[in-house]
Amino acid sequence: MWRVINYAESNDCRCTIQLNYLGDLFTGNCGNCDNFCHQIPVEDLTIEAIKFLSGVARCK
Ligand SMILES: [Zn+2]
Numbered sequence: 145m146w147r148v149i150n151y152a153e154s155n156d157c158r159c160t161i162q163l164n165y166l167g168d169l170f171t172g173n174c175g176n177c178d179n180f181c182h183q184i185p186v187e188d189l190t191i192e193a194i195k196f197l198s199g200v201a202r203c204k
Pocket residue numbers: 156157158159160173174175176177178179180
């Protein structure tokens with residue numbers, strides 16, 4: 145079940161994930177899947193996460 149969830153939430157090329165699952169090594173991008181055509185920009189939220197966790201720790 146977790147593989148389906150990881151597949152659905154992944155930003156990696158769908159063909160890479162499917163072929164790796166089937167035991168085939170495909171390291172490139174297919175150029176056709178939704179993740180390739182509509183790449184989601186990656187944002188670094190480390191500082192926000194530190195602030196949030198710091199607040200949680202202070203609340204005990
Ligand atoms: Zn792809």
